[in-house]
Amino acid sequence: MLICKYTDPPLTQKEQEELQQKKNNKEPYSEPISDFDITNFVTKFTWSGDSEQAARKLEFEIIHNTINKDSTFTALDLKIGGFIYLFYSKDETSKPVEIFEGRIFYRKRNSNTFTFSFTCYDDMVYLAKSKVQMLFDGITVTDAIKQICNEIGISIAQDIPQINTVVSFIADGKSCTEVFRTLFDYTKADTTNNPNGEDYTAICLNGDVTIIKKGELIENYIATDLTDIDSSEHSESIESMVNRIKSVDDNGNICQVFTNEDDVTHFGMIQDIYKMQPPKENETVDNIKMAKSKLKRLQDESSIKAVGNIQCITGYTIEVQEEQLKGKFFIKSDTHNFANNIHTMDLTLEYLPETPEVANIKQQDIATPVFKSSKRKKNTNSGNGSLKVSQGLSTGFDAWGGTTMNNGRNGCAEAVGKIGSYYSPFLAQQCTNGVVGVPSMVANADSAGLLEDFSVSELQKGDVIVYGNDDHVVIYDGNGGYYGNSSSKNVVLHGKNYNSLGTPTKIIKASKG
Structure with a gap:
């Protein structure tokens, strides 16, 4: 009742x-x-x-x-x-x-x-209709979900599961549920224990948003044609199939191609494009995983009409024993009808095999990606050294963070000159003069009276740290981290620990000149 x-x-x-x-x-x-x-x-x-x-x-x-x-x-x-x-x-x-x-x-x-x-x-409608502008910088998926719900004023369950996939991206005018889907895509790409990845969905229970894992079985319930099921249907489709992904960088260059060759042979080629994201320090989800997660295979769909059970709602999994359908099935949609003291339900189902088939994906590496910052301003000319250090560093990184330098993996001096040009007259001059070699920059600093032996006590925000025998340079952020070019990731980034780059040997006092 x-x-x-x-x-x-x-x-x-x-x-x-x-x-x-x-x-x-x-x-x-x-x-x-x-x-x-x-x-x-x-x-x-x-x-x-x-x-x-x-x-x-x-x-x-x-x-x-x-x-x-x-x-x-x-x-x-x-x-x-x-x-x-x-x-x-x-x-x-x-x-x-x-x-x-x-x-x-x-x-x-x-x-x-x-x-x-x-x-x-229910309250999930407010998350679907509300858009957000949020930066997620190295936080877990669970914490990101909590931030989104707090932003819209929607309560969240205390026992929400902990999803430890770490994400870093900007939600730019997206609906909250679109951001949820992005978070779950990152999670699925990041979970390697299950060949198909761990998939989650958000639902509202008793007024609170919670997260359930795809495959969470409704216990003590089996839908059978002897007791519950009135009728059933089953279909298969390749309408949503994608069997080749081309990964492109910010310049539109094709850098990698991922192909499910068996599916291409059987069904013909259906291709999609994945826009590669610039790497960030300590980011766990990589472009290879994200690109592969966009590959889609043959989809099957089943449906049953049965005696109603209020536990059978979208997001959960049930066991079915029927003439056409046997096994565990994910509930994709549900409709429960109550009339004249009779409860019936229509469920749309997706079969979950006990041992998911692992697709053989061919990977082709074509070119090294080049990135341009999504935050990059239209005007990325160098500064004139007139801003104060904090503002200049912020402006410089906003202009060049996440970009690939003209000198690529060897662009550390170029990055220091471009970022530092907004607050340091010396670095502005190096940038204008096209100085892109560390030895040349160090020699010029020595001539200008700005070069010192490295000492932690002398290090100030905005100073340039020199490593080894003039091998590498970055800008000190004033809090143990640095701004500079990453040779391994081929982009300008904000790192957390300048000591992780090697042994500092000199300081260019760019904070003073």
């Missing part, structure tokens, strides 16, 4: 003042409705979810009449924005369990049939 309750939306400031005014004037007034049982007014419920749609949906219909047609009938006024709570219990003696908590987003009255229909969504 179902129990459905309604609560009015919170009063606005103006509505509160009007209500108080009526009370003061002893005029007739109505208090906001709270926790009002509307079960007996409802003729039918449809409760559904879909892996392609973020929020679960509840549609219901109530009998409705107007006072001039039937003076004995009290019409309900369920407002847009009002809260709906749906509870389920096996019988009158069982404790009701909440299966839906959400708000009314749509209502429609039909005077011919004397009905009022409503559509409600």
